[in-house]
Amino acid sequence: MSSCQIVNTLGDTGSILSMNHQYRDVADLLIPGRVPPISKAAVVVHNGEIEWAGVQSSIPIKHKGLDFIHVPVLMPGLWDCHVHYFGSPPNDSGGGYEQILGPIALFGARTVRDLERTLLASFTSVRELGGYGGEIAAGVEEGNFIGPHIYSSIAPLSITAGHGDIHRLPLRTVLDGCAHGLPFAVSDGVPECIKTVRQIIRRGAKIIKVCVSGGVVSVLDDPEDAEFSPEELKAIVEEAGRSKRALNAGVKTIEHGSYLDEECIALMKKKNAILVPTASIIEGGWASRDYFPPETYKKFHQIYSSWKGAYSLAIASGVKIALGTDQANSQEGTFNSHGSNGKEIYFAVQAGMSPLAAIEACTATAPETLGEHIAPKSGQILEGYDADLIALSQNPLNDVSVLSDPDNVTHVWKMGNCSNRLSCCGRVLLFGFLLSVIKTRVQKVPR
Ligand SMILES: [Zn+2]
DSSP, X not given: OOOOOXXXXXXXXXOXXXXXXXXXXEEEEEOOSSXXXXXXXXXXXXXXXXXXXXXXXXXXXXXXTSOEXXXXXXXXXXXXXXXXXXXXXXXXXXXXXXXXXXXXXXXHHHHHHHHHHHHHTTEEEEEXXXXXXXXXXXXXXTTSSOOOEEEEOSSOEEOTTSTTSOTTSOHHHHHHHHHTTOSOEEOOSHHHHHHHHHXXXXXXXXXXXXXXXXXXXXXXXXXXXXXXXXXXXXXXXXXHHHTTOGGGGTOOEEESOTTOOHHHHHHHHHHTOEEEOOHHHHHHHHTOGGGSOHHHHHHHHHHHHHHHHHHHHHHHXXXXXXXXXXXXXXXXXXXXXXXXXXXXXXXXXXXTOXXXXXXXXXXXXXXXXXXXXXXXXXXXXXXXXXXXXXXXXXXTTTOGGGGGOGXXXXXXXXXTEEOSSOOXXXXXXXXXXXXXXXXXXXXXXXX
């Protein structure tokens, strides 16, 4: 993809289309991710990296002649630390995983659109904890379609009858699916667990996900069930660590955290573990009774108050938190449809985080969930970091729900390349030309 850039005219500093490989953004407000916001800021981007960032008045002379793009608010591209790209069909009832059996090419095709939705919703990186995204990520890297950076676990490990088994189907069907591309890995016993970790790494996994307890959408288990034995878990962790996959590389994340109590939280702080609370799936699922079969909704109801208390306790206790949604639905308009990832920040603020802390959990902290060996220099606007940036028409520190609506996202840059609603250089050029001539107030280009 070329490094075309597009502009808006919300500011009074003019609008210039840049076709250079080096350019600068000027912003009324820069939210760098971890350090305090900066007013009247500028960022210089060169070959996909941030070359300089600071207040406009201190921009080095050598950068002053560069073409610039003015935006009201500039932030790092957001991260979703818990998604699934299953390419689920339109009639997905959310009642189990049967819907992801079928022609893998079709699920992959649906996933292409989901990846685009994710990126255009301002999420430039995702951590996929099971799904087809990891295996079609090469298509994004090759430029065949647009999408975020994908760090995938490919297939979560589960015991037979565990959260990652498909309980309504014959076991032989499930195991055959696992052996032929299904994004699940049913394994029992230490030797099988070790071999499965190696097989998943062979399929491109950057991290290893283990279903250590029962789940909500799986039919026969209970969220309070302990699934893998301590011996199996130890073997998985050690094997993952041998290839620097997250677990043994000093990183441990806990997804959902529905039953965290003070003892768990103390241990998480001691181990520097990260909580990914996935409010979107739990708040959204709890509010969507009709979406689920009654037995599945009953589980949502059971965990809801416990999870809510655990999330608030984690925030108050200062446990490290990274945000992830658990979004998995290819159908538009459902509570967990791809592209509505930004509401996780709203839920974080509702749970007790400040807007700045919630943004940090969705930017600067997020790469830490991958471990130091895999984490990219991303999630912060600092020199030497990847130029994954977003621009907004409104200030999310005044109202974080701004980030819930992709219509407020005027620009998305991934490695310095603008991905807006357009990825075609010619169309961007035309738009830029019109802007420079008629100086109209345009925030977004229609599809
Ligand atoms: Zn999940």
